[in-house]
Amino acid sequence: MRHDLIERYDLRVPRYTSYPTAPHFGPAVDAACHARWLGALDPSLPVSLYLHIAYCAEMCWFCGCHTKATKKYAPVADYLDALLAEARLVAHALPSRMKVDHIHFGGGSPTLLRPADLARTLEVLREYYNVELDADIAVELDPRTADEAYVAAMARAGVTRASVGVQDFDPRVQQAINRIQPYEVTARVIEWLRAAGVSAINMDLCYGLPWQTVESLLDTLDKAAALRPARIALFGYAHVPWMKPHQRLIPEASLPGIAERWAQYEAASARLAERGYVAIGLDHFALPDDPMARACGAGTLHRNFQGYTTDDAPVLIGLGASAIGALPQGYVANELDIGRYKACVRAGELPVTRGIAVTDEDGLRRAVIERLMCDMGVDLDEVAAHHGAAPDAFEAELELLSPLEADGLVTRNGHRLAMTEEGKPLVRAVCAVFDTYLARGEARHSKAV
Numbered sequence: 317m318r319h320d321l322i323e324r325y326d327l328r329v330p331r332y333t334s335y336p337t338a339p340h341f342g343p344a345v346d347a348a349c350h351a352r353w354l355g356a357l358d359p360s361l362p363v364s365l366y367l368h369i370a371y372c373a374e375m376c377w378f379c380g381c382h383t384k385a386t387k388k389y390a391p392v393a394d395y396l397d398a399l400l401a402e403a404r405l406v407a408h409a410l411p412s413r414m415k416v417d418h419i420h421f422g423g424g425s426p427t428l429l430r431p432a433d434l435a436r437t438l439e440v441l442r443e444y445y446n447v448e449l450d451a452d453i454a455v456e457l458d459p460r461t462a463d464e465a466y467v468a469a470m471a472r473a474g475v476t477r478a479s480v481g482v483q484d485f486d487p488r489v490q491q492a493i494n495r496i497q498p499y500e501v502t503a504r505v506i507e508w509l510r511a512a513g514v515s516a517i518n519m520d521l522c523y524g525l526p527w528q529t530v531e532s533l534l535d536t537l538d539k540a541a542a543l544r545p546a547r548i549a550l551f552g553y554a555h556v557p558w559m560k561p562h563q564r565l566i567p568e569a570s571l572p573g574i575a576e577r578w579a580q581y582e583a584a585s586a587r588l589a590e591r592g593y594v595a596i597g598l599d600h601f602a603l604p605d606d607p608m609a610r611a612c613g614a615g616t617l618h619r620n621f622q623g624y625t626t627d628d629a630p631v632l633i634g635l636g637a638s639a640i641g642a643l644p645q646g647y648v649a650n651e652l653d654i655g656r657y658k659a660c661v662r663a664g665e666l667p668v669t670r671g672i673a674v675t676d677e678d679g680l681r682r683a684v685i686e687r688l689m690c691d692m693g694v695d696l697d698e699v700a701a702h703h704g705a706a707p708d709a710f711e712a713e714l715e716l717l718s719p720l721e722a723d724g725l726v727t728r729n730g731h732r733l734a735m736t737e738e739g740k741p742l743v744r745a746v747c748a749v750f751d752t753y754l755a756r757g758e759a760r761h762s763k764a765v
């Protein structure tokens with residue numbers, strides 16, 4: 317990547333896991349609005365559930381998630397009770413016992429839940445919702461807190477996919493992010509998962525971390541690829557200490573600069589390709605026979621709050637403090653504060669505090685941005701036709717794209733856009749051109765590279 321491009325596009329732009337993006341959510345969408353939206357859903361629509369477990373055993377200093385450290389189980393158990401009460405409140409607001417084919421436990425650390433509580437949670441969900449027998453049930457797994465019995469219990473409870481949190485195998489990096497996790501701990505948990513029949517394994521890695529170098533990252537990737545997870549997510553560390561104060565424990569001087577970050581990303585992408593992984597969107601890699609690689613090839617990949625997904629359910633219900641839901645009518649976000657979240661649910665109220673209704677115009681732009689993020693290109697005419705918009709709906713944006721075209725990031729053939737190889741990592745800068753909220757907002761986001 318040319319240095320002038322790196323400097324010019326070192327912008328703070330959204331990750332586009334939704335459109336409009338979360339900083340534009342407001343209080344006009346509240347619990348009453350959420351109840352109305354839920355009640356008006358077409359009962360035949362498939363639903364996905366996201367359960368946010370907002371606790372961890374200790375904080376990793378790089379973490380950007382909404383979570384809280386606890387050494388005790390009582391707060392986790394108490395929180396889980398509230399979360400299950402919310403699952404019941406939402407189920408009662410729906411027009412019927414709706415079909416669920418995807419459940420995702422995220423956090424935080426879902427593997428803080430005791431095995432009996434994980435199993436009970438799934439039982440309760442099966443009671444309130446019509447969970448399909450072959451539902452994809454995914455759990456974000458912290459190898460430091462899961463033993464063999466735990467993994468076996470997860471499998472017995474019906475878990476089909478595990479996202480194994482790693483970040484980096486280099487002890488110096490692990491120390492700098494306060495996440496000590498020897499390679500053997502990760503290798504062992506993957507062995508247990510496979511032995512228990514949970515063969516769909518993702519691994520989460522990170523570049524741009526303190527003290528990481530291209531060489532150390534490549535060593536991590538070689539170790540990761542040797543374990544053969546079906547999917548690898550390689551996120552760029554977002555240093556946003558004004559939003560996540562614990563990140564101040566990471567000295568700025570230990571962080572790679574923008575050129576080094578880019579070198580890491582480029583080298584990592586090439587190394588994973590050499591190891592047989594297909595690049596998916598901006599930051600995912602999958603083995604060629606994995607459903608995500610197939611969806612990417614077929615143009616049916618999607619993007620939601622968990623990142624890239626094969627899940628095409630039009631209704632995502634988010635449960636737990638800070639969880640975000642996506643309905644055909646708009647986005648809803650739950651109360652962030654755990655205490656207020658629990659109080660709200662216990663009072664029998666849906667804990668939604670903000671959100672945004674998605675207009676037809678938003679829906680049109682969301683489709684353009686989603687295709688760009690997933691396919692690295694978009695046919696604007698096709699999207700416009702699908703949404704009943706005029707073929708010249710994006711003339712102003714095409715004008716704004718001219719400098720990015722001149723910089724060789726994107727090519728244009730009529731109303732068809734395609735990111736160049738060099739431009740792919742900067743796809744968010746192209747998405748931003750279609751984002752009419754960005755110019756109006758004060759929100760600060762992470763770097764594009």
Ligand code: SF4
Pocket residue numbers: 371372373374375376379380381383423424425458481
């Ligand atoms: S990275 Fe994962 S385990 Fe670490 S604090 Fe964040 S959510 Fe918890």
